[in-house]
Amino acid sequence: MKQEIETIQAEALSAIGAAENQAQLEEARIAILGKKGKLTGAAAGMRHLSKEEKPAAGQMLNEARQAISAALDEKQVVLQEKADELLVAGVDMTMPAAELAAGGLHPLTIVKDRAIQILRRMGFALAEGPEIEDEFHCFDALNTPQDHPARNEKDTFYFDSGKLLRTHTSSVQIRTMEKAKPPVRIIAPGSAYRRDDIDATHHCVFNQLEGLFVAEDVKLGDLKGTLEFFLRHMFGEKTEVRFRPHFFPFTEPSFEIDVKLHVKGEEPKWIEVAGCGMVDPAVFDSINAGRKDELFDSEKVTGFAFGMGLDRLAMIQWGIKDIRLLIENDARFLKQFS
Numbered sequence: 540m541k542q543e544i545e546t547i548q549a550e551a552l553s554a555i556g557a558a559e560n561q562a563q564l565e566e567a568r569i570a571i572l573g574k575k576g577k578l579t580g581a582a583a584g585m586r587h588l589s590k591e592e593k594p595a596a597g598q599m600l601n602e603a604r605q606a607i608s609a610a611l612d613e614k615q616v617v618l619q620e621k622a623d624e625l626l627v628a629g630v631d632m633t634m635p636a637a638e639l640a641a642g643g644l645h646p647l648t649i650v651k652d653r654a655i656q657i658l659r660r661m662g663f664a665l666a667e668g669p670e671i672e673d674e675f676h677c678f679d680a681l682n683t684p685q686d687h688p689a690r691n692e693k694d695t696f697y698f699d700s701g702k703l704l705r706t707h708t709s710s711v712q713i714r715t716m717e718k719a720k721p722p723v724r725i726i727a728p729g730s731a732y733r734r735d736d737i738d739a740t741h742h743c744v745f746n747q748l749e750g751l752f753v754a755e756d757v758k759l760g761d762l763k764g765t766l767e768f769f770l771r772h773m774f775g776e777k778t779e780v781r782f783r784p785h786f787f788p789f790t791e792p793s794f795e796i797d798v799k800l801h802v803k804g805e806e807p808k809w810i811e812v813a814g815c816g817m818v819d820p821a822v823f824d825s826i827n828a829g830r831k832d833e834l835f836d837s838e839k840v841t842g843f844a845f846g847m848g849l850d851r852l853a854m855i856q857w858g859i860k861d862i863r864l865l866i867e868n869d870a871r872f873l874k875q876f877s
């Protein structure tokens with residue numbers, strides 16, 4: 540028995556020493572310690588031994604198993620190191636990594652975020668409303684008569700249901716006042732839709748930022764001061780701003796605001812960036828008619844509203860001549876902003 544175990548151990552250690560990879564080492568392990576392995580067989584042979592012989596033989600077997608296991612473990616570590624080395628051989632760890640294509644913010648998002656940031660500092664809270672609107676919120680409540688050209692099928696996208704794609708964000712004024720209590724001071728950025736012919740300054744989908752301030756003593760000077768402050772913060776202290784009298788059904792008096800657009804190598808020119816005015820009492824009357832608390836009594840509250848074209852603001856910010864660039868998503872154009 541003693542000799543048998545010594546032979547097995549010697550053979551085992553030499554097989555382990557000869558193993559060149561992990562598969563061969565595993566093969567050797569099974570041949571020795573596996574269910575049908577040599578050492579396992581020798582252990583089974585113990586039952587033929589006499590009572591006196593057994594303890595010594597058992598101890599020998601244990602020692603042999605320990606020695607073989609230790610050799611297996613050691614060899615396993617060596618082979619693993621070799622495998623790791625092979626894996627990274629030829630890989631240059633100092634080589635710069637492949638460049639990731641990082642995205643950037645769309646210019647409209649950049650302008651919108653900045654506009655919100657400035658207006659929030661002035662106390663305006665964010666509000667929103669649906670892009671699929673009804674005629675009441677888009678027109679009627681905004682004092683826009685049935686025969687007004689803006690309500691024409693030629694100008695507005697209507698659904699068969701009678702609903703429509705909002706033609707301006709002014710509908711959010713109504714949605715807000717239906718629920719809020721004065722004072723109200725909100726801004727609402729979002730898309731608006733018109734059946735406009737598409738050209739360098741018009742698109743059928745465009746982006747606006749609506750503003751509304753209603754309280755007890757709001758004056759035209761507040762409107763002018765707010766918007767001038769906003770535009771100078773947006774485009775710089777020297778920004779030239781001009782208010783032109785205009786007409787909107789829901790404000791009286793009403794104005795359009797122009798800002799000077801500077802394009803490299805060209806004569807600067809005025810471009811219209813917003814409509815605004817003092818909220819028409821008829822709008823408050825229609826809000827009041829829909830609620831029981833009379834909080835929007837046109838004898839008590841006044842307010843101003845404005846609707847800015849975010850696309851136009853982006854055009855001024857970067858001297859972009861064509862609004863279509865902001866909608867078409869040409870990567871060559873957008874990359875310039877990331």
Ligand code: PHE
Nearest residue numbers: 707709814815816844845846
């Ligand atoms: N809704 C108007 C437009 O889209 C802009 C506007 C908003 C005018 C609020 C006055 C007050 O042209």
